[in-house]
Amino acid sequence: MKRFLLPLLVAFAASPAWAGIPAESEDCLGCHSDPDQTYDLPSGEKLSLYVNQEAFAKSVHGEMLRCTECHTDKTSDHATGELKFKTRREVTRAYYEQCKGCHFANYTKTLDGVHFAVMAKGNDKAALCVDCHGAHDISRPGQPRARISQMCSGCHGKEAAVYARSVHGRLAGSSSDVPVCTDCHRAHDTTDPRDGALAARTPEICGRCHTDEKLMKRYGLSTKVVDTYLADFHGMAASLQQGKKKGPGVRLAAVCTDCHGVHDIEKSDSPNSSVMAANLQKTCAKCHEGASESFPKAWLSHYEPTPEKAPIVWAVQLFYKLMIPFMVGGLVLQIALHLWRVVVNR
Structure with missing residues (x-):
């Protein structure tokens, strides 16, 4: 069996899906390549343990981060095979905290945003880092820009549907000129x-x-x-x-x-x-x-205002543009002449 599996694993590790992935992460992906691998949480939910290797290799983290930099021993225990989380949402919230290790500036911005304020009031559905950016398939922000509005639609479906029918929304998929959600609402400090x-x-x-x-x-x-x-x-x-x-x-x-x-x-x-x-x-x-x-x-x-559009307003504006300098200039001239006369009479 080993003689059969070893060449297979070597060939698989050399495939394009593994290209660019740090060597220390290959061991993790060797196990987490099974799409059917799940973990039963106390809530009754099933947590997928599958990582799409090709998507991860193409992600912004694929070439620079090791799995253990995000998946620390505080969030998982391979020795016992147990997770300390009760629900899928608890898992998401745990890794939201992990993001601040590298992205502290953006993390602090989220503390001023409406999503954090809503979460602080007990709303467990408030958007967190991985809800917007993804987990193992994180791409560079705004690539493509249309993805931003699609991502927001996950929670704000009604608003997204209205936007899609608007003049901005109709052009969003084909042009980078038009605004998407974050251009108006901002990204982290929404x-x-x-x-x-x-x-x-x-x-x-x-x-x-x-x-x-x-x-x-x-x-x-x-x-x-x-x-x-x-x-x-x-x-x-x-x-x-x-x-x-x-x-x-x-x-x-x-x-x-x-x-x-x-x-x-x-x-x-x-x-x-x-x-x-x-x-x-x-x-x-x-x-x-x-x-x-x-x-x-x-x-x-x-x-x-122009002579063709709102001629009366245009005429009044022109009158004041001429009259005000004339009146002020005349007043200044009068004062100057009065002072000159006073000086001469002395």
């Missing part, structure tokens, strides 16, 4: 969308892409949207509120997502868009109760 802080940062978040001239040129979009928003009543009010303590949901003015949507953003000329002219009255009425059909016409949206 913000709780219910506390108002994320909404307050919305103009900054959206502005990262929508002020990029090279990027917006590809899609024929204006880069003036943030500037025109900040110059408008909504933007000014939102800016004044920055840095002030406020309760959840308390805001002075609308931000980008209040008008354009959150996960369901559409092109502005789409029939389903909340900022489409036909739908704008309903959108405004969310904040301005009783808004009439003509109410949205009093707002310039993201347009800059």
Whole structure:
């Protein structure tokens, strides 16, 4: 039997699946290559002990980490064949702690995130490192970017389905230009969308892409949207509120997502868009109760006043641009002449 198995094991170890795997890990993988190998937990769940060698070899850890660097004697006991865990979730939480040994900076960020806050309150389903990154098949973050939203959909299926139908979601699979979940919500220190802080940062978040001239040129979009928003009543009010303590949901003015949507953003000329002219009255009425059909016409949206678009506003602005310097200049001239006369008369 040994004469038969030895050449087989040698040939298997030399296969592509083992390429790049540290030698110290080969012994572990020699046993953990059986897909049917499981461990019966006290909870009645079966814990798979199988490691896909090919996936592990291709992972970011495959060429640099030994199995024992994560699977320490604190988490498993080969001598007795026993695990100290009662449920599969306990296993996941144990290895969440192992990650901080190498990734301490990102681990500390998670302590400020909503996932950790939820877990601290007793929610055992809150996302941990391996829930997002995987275990033995960890790839580099954002490769491909579409994988990020797919990963988030494991817990946030409803939001992911809405996002997939949006203008961003439809392009996410074919373009790296559009935002995925972590671009807005961040990765490790994920913000709780219910506390108002994320909404307050919305103009900054959206502005990262929508002020990029090279990027917006590809899609024929204006880069003036943030500037025109900040110059408008909504933007000014939102800016004044920055840095002030406020309760959840308390805001002075609308931000980008209040008008354009959150996960369901559409092109502005789409029939389903909340900022489409036909739908704008309903959108405004969310904040301005009783808004009439003509109410949205009093707002310039993201347009800059021109003789063709809002000529009255353009004319008033031009008047003040000329009148204010004239008045201030005249006042300064009057004061200067008065002082000159006083000096001369002396």
